[in-house]
Amino acid sequence: MAANPSPRKRRLKNAPATVIEPAALISPSELGDAARRAAEEILVAGQAENTVRSYRSALRYWCAWAQARYGQALALPVAVPTVLQFLVDHLARGPIDQPVCELPPAIDELLVRSDFKRQAGPLKMNTVVHRLAVLSKLHQLRRQPNPCEDPQVRQVLSSAKRAASKRGEIVTKKTAATREPLEAMLATCDDSLEGIRDRALLLFAWASGGRRRSEVADAIVERLAKADGGNYSYRLHRSKTNQDGSQAQPDKPIRGPAAEALRAWLEASAVTEGAIFRRLWKTRVGPALTAESVANIVRKRATLAGLEGDWAGHSMRSGFVSEAGRNDIPIGDVMAMTEHRTVQTVMGYYRSGELATNAVGNLLGQRPRPGTATPE
Structure with a gap:
């Protein structure tokens, strides 16, 4: 003998079927307005x-x-x-x-x-x-x-x-902060809290691979790790060419003078979590710097150093690549630090630095090798 259905099952059995009007259906090939706006917001947020x-x-x-x-x-x-x-x-x-x-x-x-x-x-x-x-x-x-x-x-x-x-219209580029202008900027940083911060910021941006101004502003203590010899390594969670952080990238070493300057700033500011580089109100440490603030610090230090040129946050990045070229650092090693996606993008700055010290740029100043015939 079959059991009587439960009241809930009887209600479901007797319930009228839900009818979806054809006009309410959305073609799989098209997005509805709400879904389209949501997709746009996701694209922008990324x-x-x-x-x-x-x-x-x-x-x-x-x-x-x-x-x-x-x-x-x-x-x-x-x-x-x-x-x-x-x-x-x-x-x-x-x-x-x-x-x-x-x-x-x-x-x-x-x-x-x-x-x-x-x-x-x-x-x-x-x-x-x-x-x-x-x-x-x-x-x-x-x-x-x-x-x-x-x-x-x-x-x-x-x-x-x-x-x-x-x-004759040319694409303008920001002036590259190679070793000499960088050292001139650093010389303007005194032992005040602002000077200590700016010295650490310039060296962090330059020595960790020519970080973009937004990457400097977004740098946080939680991604900073101590390394041997008083050095540090920094894990770049995301970048312009790795927006979702899905591509594993090597940690960026921060060594020597850059590590010393960073340690001095962390001690002087008492920053132990969150943003590394922050705004200052006299002697009080405030919230994180913005990307524009990072660029302004570079401009300010260049001006104080009496440097001519068009300086900006990008000067740290182009300067790092140019200096690497001057020192014949392999292009693959440079890209591992900068996270440039294509060789074409990085090659312009790299070759400029390389040619600046290469003998090919000073052929008239080179003495002929012994036994080399001189054309008549």
């Missing part, structure tokens, strides 16, 4: 802080330019003629000392006055390329037809790059 800031700045400018140029908000997908107009409005033409562009002066002045542009006139080629890349990325995220991939747009940009090269 980017470095500086990258996110640059994306926002670029999109802010696109919106301001469209409003000023056409009197209406920027809407996706952006039409190809609009992108072409953006290019001719901002790409430089004419001689290098008097470049011109097609952006009407009244609109140009408005964008400057509204703090969307730093100065009137054409934008640098790198800036135009970056803003086009950001617009392209936005169209990809929104699954919209991408005007930046249009053959006309690609052709105009390619021609503009060649014209810029012929005109």
